[in-house]
Amino acid sequence: MTVRAGCAERTAKKRGAGGAPPNGPHVDHLFDGGWITFDETGKLITSPFLPxxxxxxxxxxxxxxxxxxxxAQIxxxxxxxxxxxxxxVTE
Structure with a gap:
C-alpha cells in the first residue's frame, strides 16, 4: 500500500502547517481523529485505543x-x- 500526502495535507494547510500525511478518506479520518500518526521518518504509529x-x-x-x-510536515x-x-496518559 502506498501512502501519499493527500487529504490530511489539505487539513494541515487549513491549520497553517505545510502539510501532513497521509492519503485517502479512511486514513484521513483515522489521522484527524488521533487514531494514527506518523513518526518523523514516516513510520505509522497506531493508538493503543484503536481496535x-x-x-x-x-x-x-x-x-x-x-x-x-x-x-513543515514534521x-x-x-x-x-x-x-x-x-x-x-502518563504521570
Missing amino acids: EEALRLCNLPENVETGPFNE EYLRYHHVHVFKRP
Missing part, C-alpha cells in the same frame, strides 16, 4: 511508511502527537 479490527477494515497494514517529511506531526493523537 485492530479498524485497521483491518480500512485495509491499513501496520507496517506503512510514508517516506521522509519536509520540515512541525505539524509534532503538534499532532501532543494535541491530537490518542495515547495513554
